[in-house]
Structures are given as C-alpha cells and as structure tokens.
Amino acid sequence: MGEIVFDRLTKSFKYGFKRQTVLQDLTLEIEKGEIFGFLGPNGAGKSTSINIALDFIRPDTGKVLIKGEPTSEPASRRHIGYMPEQPHFYEQLTPRELLEFGGLTSGMDRGELKVQTQTILDKLELLAFIDRPVRTFSKGMKQRIALGLAMIHDPEILILDEPMSGLDPLGRGLVSRLILEFKKMEKTVFFSTHILNDVEMLCDRIGIIHLGKMLYCGDIMGFQRNFDTLEAAFVNEITERSQE
Amino acid sequence: MRYIWLIMKVTFKDGIRSRVLFGITILSVLLFAADVVITNLFSLDVGKVMIDIGFAALSLAGLSVIFFLGIGMLSQDIHNKTVYMVISRPVTRSQYIIGKFGGLTLILLVVMAILGALALVSFGVGSLLLEGSALPRNFSWPILMTTLFFHFLSLLVVLSIAFFFTIISSSMYLAMLFTFCVYFIGNSIETIVKVLVKGEFITPSRFYVILMKGISWFFPNLAAFDIKATLAYGLPQDVTYLLWTGVYGFGYSFILILLTLMVFRQKDIC
Numbered sequence: 001m002g003e004i005v006f007d008r009l010t011k012s013f014k015y016g017f018k019r020q021t022v023l024q025d026l027t028l029e030i031e032k033g034e035i036f037g038f039l040g041p042n043g044a045g046k047s048t049s050i051n052i053a054l055d056f057i058r059p060d061t062g063k064v065l066i067k068g069e070p071t072s073e074p075a076s077r078r079h080i081g082y083m084p085e086q087p088h089f090y091e092q093l094t095p096r097e098l099l100e101f102g103g104l105t106s107g108m109d110r111g112e113l114k115v116q117t118q119t120i121l122d123k124l125e126l127l128a129f130i131d132r133p134v135r136t137f138s139k140g141m142k143q144r145i146a147l148g149l150a151m152i153h154d155p156e157i158l159i160l161d162e163p164m165s166g167l168d169p170l171g172r173g174l175v176s177r178l179i180l181e182f183k184k185m186e187k188t189v190f191f192s193t194h195i196l197n198d199v200e201m202l203c204d205r206i207g208i209i210h211l212g213k214m215l216y217c218g219d220i221m222g223f224q225r226n227f228d229t230l231e232a233a234f235v236n237e238i239t240e241r242s243q244e
Numbered sequence: 245m246r247y248i249w250l251i252m253k254v255t256f257k258d259g260i261r262s263r264v265l266f267g268i269t270i271l272s273v274l275l276f277a278a279d280v281v282i283t284n285l286f287s288l289d290v291g292k293v294m295i296d297i298g299f300a301a302l303s304l305a306g307l308s309v310i311f312f313l314g315i316g317m318l319s320q321d322i323h324n325k326t327v328y329m330v331i332s333r334p335v336t337r338s339q340y341i342i343g344k345f346g347g348l349t350l351i352l353l354v355v356m357a358i359l360g361a362l363a364l365v366s367f368g369v370g371s372l373l374l375e376g377s378a379l380p381r382n383f384s385w386p387i388l389m390t391t392l393f394f395h396f397l398s399l400l401v402v403l404s405i406a407f408f409f410t411i412i413s414s415s416m417y418l419a420m421l422f423t424f425c426v427y428f429i430g431n432s433i434e435t436i437v438k439v440l441v442k443g444e445f446i447t448p449s450r451f452y453v454i455l456m457k458g459i460s461w462f463f464p465n466l467a468a469f470d471i472k473a474t475l476a477y478g479l480p481q482d483v484t485y486l487l488w489t490g491v492y493g494f495g496y497s498f499i500l501i502l503l504t505l506m507v508f509r510q511k512d513i514c
Contacts, residue, residue, distance in 0.1 A: 013512075048514070054332050057512035074334045082332040088324045090254055092261035098329075101254050105247055105333040133261070149329060 001068055002029035003157055003188045004053065009062035011048055011212075022048050023059070023212040030190050030205075035183050037203035038192040041238055045212040046192040047085060050161050053190075054082055066157065078107065081155035085162040085192075087146030091135035095126055095145055098134065099152045106153035113152075120148045123178065140171045147175060151182075158182055160191035164198055176202060196231045208234070210241050247335045248343040255347025259313055260354065268308045272359050275301035276366040283370050291381065292476040294370050298363040299395065299472050305359050306352065306399040307427070311420055314348045315406050319416035327513060338505050345407055345501055352399055360392050382478025390486065391475045397493040398469035402427055404500035405464070411508050430466035433459065464496050 006028040012021040023045045030036045040046050051057045053064045055071045069076035089098055096117060103113040121127045124144040129137070134145060143166055150158060158179070164172045172195075179189050179202055193199060199206060200220060208216040208223065215237060216223050220230060227233035259265060279297040286293045321327040321344070330340050405426050410419040437460045439445060440453050468489050474481050 051514050054328075056328065056331065057514050058510075074336050077332060077334045080332065082328070084325060084328050086325070087329070088320070088326040089329060090258035090326065092258045093254060097254070097257065101250060102329070102333065104250050105330070105335055107334070146329075 001065070003032045003067055004028075004030040004159075004190055005065040006049060006053070007063050007065065009049065009052060009059045009064065011045075011052065011057065011059050021212055023052075026062070026209070026212070026214055028207055028214060028217060030188060032188055033183065033186040034204040035179060035189045035202050036191070037199040037206040038190065038209065039194075039196070039199060039206055039234065040192075040209035042194075044209045046209060047161055048212075049209070050159055050190075050192060053159060054080065079156045081150035081153065081158045083143075083146045083150040083158075083160045083163055085165060087142055087149075089134045089142065089145065092133055094131045094133055095121060095148065096130045098145060099148055102149040102152045106155075108153055116152060116154070120152055124148050124174070139166050140168060143167055143171065144174070147178065151178070156187055158187065158189045158191070160189065162193055163191055164193060164195050172198065196229075196234060200230050208237065210238055215241060247339045248346060251330060251335070251340060251343025252346040252350060255317070255344050256350045259317060259348065259351040262313060262317075264312050264316065265309065265351070265355070268305050268312070269355070269358070271308075272301055272305040273362060275304065276359075276362050279363075279366045280370045280373065284373065290370075291383070294367055295472055295476040298366060299391075302356070302359055302363060302392075302395060306356060306395070307402065309352055309355050310399065310403050310406050311423070313351065314403055315410050315416055315419050315423065317348070318344060318407060318410045319419060322410065322513065323414075323416065325513065331513070337509050341407070341411075341501065341505050341508055345404070348403060349400060352403060353396065356392070356396050356399070364388075383475075384478075387475050387481060390481060391472050394469045394471050394486070394489065394493075397490065398466050401430075401464050401466065401469075401493055401496050401500075404497040404504070408500050408504045408507075411504050411511065426463060427466065429459075430464040432467075433463055434465050434467040465492075469493060 006026050009023050009026040010021065011023040012019045014020075022043075026045070026049060028049075038046050038049070048057065052059050053066070053071055054077065055074075058072075064071045066076040067079050071077070093101075099117045099120065100113060103116065104110075108116070117130075118127065121130055124147060126141065126144055126148070129141070134142065137145065143163075147160075147163065150160070160179075163175050163179075167175065176198060179191075182189055189202075203220065205217070205219055206223060207214060223237075224230050224233045227236065276298065279294060279301060282297055283290055283294045321330075327340065331337060402423065406419065406423045409422040409426075410416070413419045413422060433456075437456050440448050440456055471481065471486075473479065
C-alpha cells in the first residue's frame, strides 16, 4: 500500500441553494520515497484534496489513508509535515517559539528540538531572525518559516500546497534544494503547483486534475508525449478537456 | 493534556504581546485616573460612585479583551486559517478549542488581576484625597474580592458566548454583533422579567410573561453576577446565592464550550 492513498474521494460544497461537486471519485496512490507533483488549473480541486488529506475538511464519500491510517485519526498526522499555500502564524511569536510549538505538538523532546530548530533555521537562512516576531517578516520569510514548521519534526511525508508561490528565484531554489534533500533521505513529497518548470525538475510522477477529476497519473514523459514542453502538453490537455 | 497546555501557552504569549491589549490597558489606566477625579465632583454616596466607575472601567476593559482580542484571535485562526498550523499536527479539534479557550481565559485573568489591582489603587488614592470618605460603608476586602471574582465569571460566560458565535459565523463582525446582542439581553433580561411578573407598571398577557421567562432560561442572566451593590452599600452577602451563581456561571460556560466543540468537530475549515 502507498504512503498516501486517496480512495474514491468525492466532495461537494453548498453555494447558496446549489451544491457544487469539486472532487469526483478521486483515486490516487503515492509511493514511499517519490516526489509527486499535483497539477491542475485554478479551482481544479488540488487544495481540496490536500485539505481532505489533513482532515481540515471531510469528504462526502471515500477516504484518505496516510501510511495505512485514516486521516480522521489525529495520530496519522504524526508522519506529515504540511505547508499551506498562504501560511498564517501567531504573529507575535518568534521563529524559535513557533518551531518549538510545532516540534512539541509533534512529539519531539526539548533537547532534540533545540538542535533541530537551529539546524532548520540555518538551512532556511533564518537563523539571524530566530528571536524576531514573525509579524515583522516579509512574505517570502514567512513562507520559509512555514517550510521550517513542516520539517521540524523530520516527518516521513511532506505535503506542500503551492510551495513556490510568492517566492523569489532564490527562495524557489532553496525550496527545490530542500525537496531534493528530502528525496535523498527516501522520504515522500506530495506537492501542488502551477509552476511547471519546478515539476519537470523535481517530480518522479505527476497527477493532473481538472474539474475535480483525475485526468492523468504517471511519469512526465508519458504525459508530455510529442509536445516540446510539459507546459505545452498541460495547456493542450486542459483546453481539450474544457471543450468536451 | 500536553497539547492543550501547549496551545494555551502559545495563545497566551500571542495575546499578551498584542498591541490591542496594550491599548486596552492604557485606556483602563486613564479611566481609573478619571475615577478619582470624577468622584471628587460628588458630595453624596462617594463610595458608591467610586465603586461604580471603577467596575465600569473593569467591565469595559474585560469586554474589550473579549471583543477585540478574543474574537479577533479566534476569528483570525479560523477565517485566515492560522488554525492549520495547529490541526495539521496530531492535535484533535477539541484539544485546540479547549487550549484556545484556556489561553484566552488566562489572558482575561491576568488583565483582570492587573486592572483589579489598579482599581484598588484608584480606590486608595481616592480615599486619601477625600480623607477616607471614598471607601463605602462597612468596606470589606473579602467582599471586594468576591465581587471581582463574579465580575470575572460574568466575563468568562461572555467569552464562551463569543467562542460559540465565532465558530458558527462566517465573519468576525457577525460574531461580534451576535455576542454583543446576547450580552445586552443577558444584562437586561432579569429586570424585564421582574417588571413583567410584578406587573406594577404594565399588565402583560400571560403568554408574554411565559415567553419572556422561557427566554430568560435560554440567555445567560449576566445581571446575576453583578454583586457590586453589596460592596457599595456594605450589605451582607448571601453565601447560598453566591454558590449557586458560581455553579450557574461555570455550568453555562461549560455547556457553551461543549456546543462549540460539537460544531467545530463537524466544521469544514477551508
């Protein structure tokens, strides 16, 4: 069984008197040690799938399993490091306090946490700001803190929702490096993105979702076929499907 | 329990460093200073005036903490998704709500303790300036402490109401509006029911009396916690009444937090 299993997920939301289905029978399996890119246009259902995987929202039918455990069990989240698309923090706290909170709630002990906090903040080039309130940080710095929070407890699975959005080229390079480091340690990375260059560079497999349905799941070359770039293949696929 | 404590701790740290809280404290200090000045303008019932203004300042500070800090912080958590950084960990939603409520209760307690002490200072300064006449008749420290405790308890009930409405409503302003309405009703319902039941000034229909009595069971009777008249007039306190009022206050808060948990457990946070 895969590290993350989306098993026939269906989800609809109520807008006024109407219900709109945002995920239809989504099935997907991510294997241990792979970097999986989850692609789709805006409103395709990427964030909804991730939100279900973290139990922020509940599916109408189907389930998500993390290392065989259903996400409705809080213990399943022990294995996960999560970074939201637009991270928000307790703004008066410092990176040290935030990472301490993240580590302790993930079951780390204080000694281990102290060392890990220094290491992570050093990797994220934020060590100089360790005791500065987060409210004074720029968007890019907050994004890096969010990544630090996701990695503080050395999880086996990283789930990243648009990790590159809002980052400058240096920041994107840093995130890419960290994702590849994660892969070297045989850990699993599942991330959604719009930036297809990063996908080509990082991912072992991709999943394409459109209007709540999985269109493709497999390696990049299999999807790209005769197109020169992944972007061209992606645009072509989505345009064709939208016209159907 | 460990998770609840950790959430309480970050909530407390985040709230206590907030500029909103700083503003509320400054405003309260000014009100206590004004208490001394205003009391000087009165020649009768000076003690009662001092107690009334002092507790009004405390109420204003407590309510500001609940409305601007409490609702603001919880609303930011839910509507800006700050809560993701907590519930993406192996933390249950119930632990989050209890921890958050605990943290805000702790802030309220600290603010009330500091402002309560400032109120005492203002009473002291007032009595010095007015050569002792600012203190009420039969002034007693235990009664003052009991009055402060019940004042805190009424704020705790309002905080739990604020929690409930912040979780069920889609915006911070709606939560503020609903909480204010319940606060307003809670403070006046007892008087309205008394007037209707006695029928001295009006003769209402029986249906109306029963309806209002029913409503009074549903809304919190916040006037029940207001025992400052006993302090201001040096009246004896009824221990049984105090005991039952305490049970009522904690019980009401407990039920509301339970309802909040039930709603929050089912809620889609997106």
